[in-house]
Amino acid sequence: MKPAAFTYHRAHDVADAVGLLSDLAAAGGDPKVIAGGQSLMPMMTFRLARPSALVDLGPLRRMPSMTTIRAEGDHLTLGALVTHHAVETAALPDGFAVLARAMRWVGHLPIRSRGTVAGSLVHGDATAEWCLLALLLDAVVVAEGPSGRREIPAGELFHGFYATAVDHDEVVVEVRFTRPAPHAALTEFARRHGDFAIVDAAVALDLDGGSVTGGRVVLGGVAPAPVRVPEAEAVLASGGVAGDALWAAVADAAAAAVDPPDDAATTAAYRRRLTRTLVADACRDAAGGLR
Amino acid sequence: MNDPHLLSLTVNGTEEEVLVEPRRTLADVLRHDLRLTGTHVGCEHGVCGACTVLVDDAPVRACLMFAVQAEGADVRTVESLDDGVRLSDLQQSFSEHHALQCGFCTPGFLMLAEGVLAESPDAEREEIREALSANLCRCTGYQTIVDAVHATATSRRETTA
Amino acid sequence: MTATDVPGLEVRTAEPRFEGRRxxxxxxxxxxxxxxxxxxxxxxxxxxxxxTGMLHAGFVRATVAHARVTGIDLSATRAVAGVVAAYDAADLALGDIVALLDRPAEEFTPTAMPILAKxxxxxxxxxxxxxxxxxxxxxxDGIEAAVVEHEVLDAIVDEATALRASTRVHDEAPDNVLLDVSMFDTPGVDEAFSHAHVTVEVTTRSGRQNAxxxxxxxxxxxxDARDDQLLVQTCTQVPHQVRTLVARCLDVPERTVRVTVPDMGGGFGQKCVVGREEVAVAAVARRLHxxxxxxxxxxxxxxxxxxAREQTYRTRAAFDADGHITALDVDVVCDMGAYSCYPFTAGIEPLMASAEMPSVYRVPAYRVRGRALTSNKAPTAPYRGVSRPQYVMAIERVMEKAARALDLDPVEVRRRNVITEFPYTGVNAVTYDPGTYRESLDLAEATIREEGWYDVRASDDRAIGIGFCCFSERTGYGSEAFAKRKMTVVPGFDLSEIRMDTTGAVVVTSGTMNHGQSHETTFAQIVADRLSIDVDRVKLRQGDTERIAYGWGTFASRSVTIGGSAVALASERLGELLCRVAAHLLETRPENVAMDGDGGVVQLDDPTRRLTYEEIADVAYLRSHLLPKDVEPALTATASFDVPGDGTFSNATHAVxxxxxxxxxxxxxxxxxCVEDCGVVIHxxxxxxxxxxxxxxxxxGALFEEVTYDEHGEPSAASxxxxxxxxxxxxxxxxxxHLETPCAFTENGAKGAGEGGTIGAPAAVLNAVNDALRHTGVELDVTPIHPRTVLSALEGGL
Structure with missing residues (x-):
């Protein structure tokens, strides 16, 4: 269990990183960006990933734009090297407080201390909390490549099975969350605390007093990529009194809509049943945020 | 391909320069290049936490960092905790509570706990418990580790109050 | 042959030694x-x-579970930058690891484990x-470059495919059975079942685990050319067995191998067998110098x-109308994996289960068949508990099922069957020394009741269950007890040597091997009390085959019971020597002196006359001309200890x-x-x-860990x-x-506490889960319990 050999390159700024990626690829290599490395390194240790070169974004941490969390109007912008733990401990506006609360589900403190928001999104694990949150709060990933910057909305980001719309020669510079959700929650189930979820659910409720007027339901672990569940959101959109009866209806709709995989980890039926539990739990938590 | 890089970092207050292959993990460099063997390696894929050290004051898995990523970093390992004569209060508490048996996971738990207590000095037992779930221990059943860290947190609060 | 038949072997009688003193x-x-x-x-x-000059080793390993190897090409490996050498089995030409039982061919099939597969x-x-x-x-990098060619064979991955025997793991075992022993079939089993008021049947199964x-x-x-010796520093629970096997496989005199053990990060049984890698690395170090x-x-x-652990028990039990068990009939099948481990053999698990299955209960009639299967899975070693978690789970499930069938409280059924008179000789021909089986059960139940859990269980909306497990654990396996298993290598005794230096400090050796159990502390406590010195003056040395003639290491909760007794005896002998020398120097009779509890020997009829240990040691080493004529220089003593008969039993009840x-x-x-009784508690x-x-x-084991295999023998859990x-x-x-029933025939009254927790927990948890599911009609008898299975039970299917 030792990584295969690679060449190592420190990027001095974003343009440098993009240039390194292009040059190394042009020379026939298979370079990869490393930021926190918390997903990449285990894969390299098992030699499941064996990039010919690593471009380290570490030195970019001295650039404030890469590590700051900025609230601007209805948007929250996270620099690409913001860590999970930085979000966990940040004082966030109400509309984005769910981000901080959800961080306790991301691995453990030592992982959260190194792992980055952008790294998690680009890794694209179907159960990763950041991937669900991106769909829940309409994140926009800003990536810089050889032809300049472009914005990728969360809805177009995940291609499934760890593939994302961020190209190999692109570097994420920031992630912007554009849909505040003061009544939102994320919950999940794993057999052991801190593990990748079997199923996780994120819910944002549009509340008008005690009434629900709409909302979002996002699930991980039920498809190759994290997904929104329109059937469950339709139940929220049709409205009703915030309470267990409505949550059950949303949960039932979500469980009926998903077509989860049967795999070595567990069965489709169990994932479907967990979906029902977790969506209801997330709705309850999200409404509890009403206070 | 394996061209070594010159790495400069501070370990336990001492500036070190090491010539390392890029693929060497921080854990291997600490243990085998700098001969600080107190940091242990239990899984090499970031789950067991035996290799936990403080990097710029944050607890991290030394097996999930290439050493070259630690350029310029301030690293603290278990060897920094005692003063050469006396155990630190946390180490003493581990001994008093029998929070170690074989001792293999212990350095990782100590460094994790130092990181947690530095950031959350007010942590109560349940918060400590959740934070300590980052690391695996196969001997103790964990209860006495939680007790030891909690007792240290309490006594540090009393000392600073 | 039993230990008592061996000429010259000291076997201590079972006279009470412990006098209850602290x-x-x-x-x-x-x-x-x-x-x-x-x-x-x-x-x-x-x-x-x-x-200095140290090289590093790794192994090219099989990527398929069962195959004929048609070629190994290491040329690319040898060309990899940094690689110094690469060897296959033919290059090293080492002897195989062979572990044997002294049993007839119809009971046991010997097989060999090569150091490197051939x-x-x-x-x-x-x-x-x-x-x-x-x-x-x-x-x-070098491992990755190796090329192995093979013809894949069908994989044996479970009991059904093993017994179908279309494929053989070992040619010597045509039915893939390495051990098949019917240890007991006592009179009256069939009669008891035909007259049973209630018969319960249960098939329990535990998943494959890693210690x-x-x-x-x-x-x-x-x-080391000067010492003409291989130094093998290895993390093993059994250094002497490693030495024996390295010498055998390399075909060199045992003298030329020294095994030492550094600090160990746990073992739990996985390190109480000799690993083929240990032998291979030793061979290469000798070859390359x-x-x-x-x-x-x-x-x-x-x-x-x-x-470890993958076992199935098909258990039938007959009960009379009063809830007394009248017969037990068990079929034990253990999937031991690809090879027999040294020194215990693949028979260890089924033989342990067969010998001990009646557990803490009075079982009048008993029939058991135990089998060890071989399969295309990693081999097994005796993990903490060794079959006891499994047979205890089987019989504790029997108690629960009988309670349901008889409409009795499950604790009450146990109470009616548990052994209360000691010593008790069971239907399994084992004599149990006194314990607190009934008392531990009563106290555990009372604790749960007084804390109000039965009320919570009855009134709460949540699915809450309460489970118990009452069990004992044989901890003092002496050579006599092990010999009954018919191993050709019979562990049991332990040796100790104690030495006091000129400063009065003490070094004591033990053939046991600390790997987290705190021997350096607990053994020092024993020595310090026997010699009336400060505990910090005592240093334990273990894990060096040059310092201890032979030892059996640490497993089966034997260290404090057996090793601790040897250490205590050696200490006493040193104390006697100190007194003898002191009496001579004080010019009085040996009966007129005693250790004074303060690091010296005092003359009883004139307490002003006293010699410190340092003064005595000074004479023993530096002025030996002053010693009595019949006392040799130096302050050393040795002792051996072996537990007679069937050994001693710790016990406990767990409630969850x-x-x-x-x-x-x-x-x-x-x-x-947990209410436990391990005799005298040292620490x-x-x-x-x-x-x-x-x-x-x-x-x-009850809830989380399992290594499963697919139909090709590919393991599921590689990380x-x-x-x-x-x-x-x-x-x-x-x-x-803690309850405390001092052991009557170990030196310290201690019984051993290493494994009990692991033994009781699976059954207690499984019983509690079943109690939580009591309204569902579903009963679970397999561990680990998957939440999916539980949810399916709660909802009547998923």
Missing amino acids: GRWVGASIPRHEDPRLLTGRGRFVDDIAL DKVRFVGEPLAIVIARDPYAVE LPLETRGVVASW RPVKWIEDRREALTAGFL VVEADRGTGAIRILRYV PQVVDGQCRGGIAQGIA FIDYLVPTVTEIPDVSIS
């Missing part, structure tokens, strides 16, 4: 001697060892070649390390309250109570630690992502109560 040190939770170095990072584990591989991860390089990274010491296996071997280090990585540890989550099926442990904190750690491992070792979040706090 010393200054025994019984106190003193600071552990091990702690300062382990807490400061200054311990020395095997991977901490660095020798013409055939039998499990994924089996070593085929050893790669030597300048650093561990290059080793991995999982957090430190993986590892070895540093080096050749260079130090060679091998550190098992976690993937190897999970897939190719010794595993669980909640089955109605939304996820997850099992939450709300309360865990209370250490005993509690053994209980809690054992319980955590038992819970791991900690898939092999679910519980964290602090999954393991509850445990309340422990």
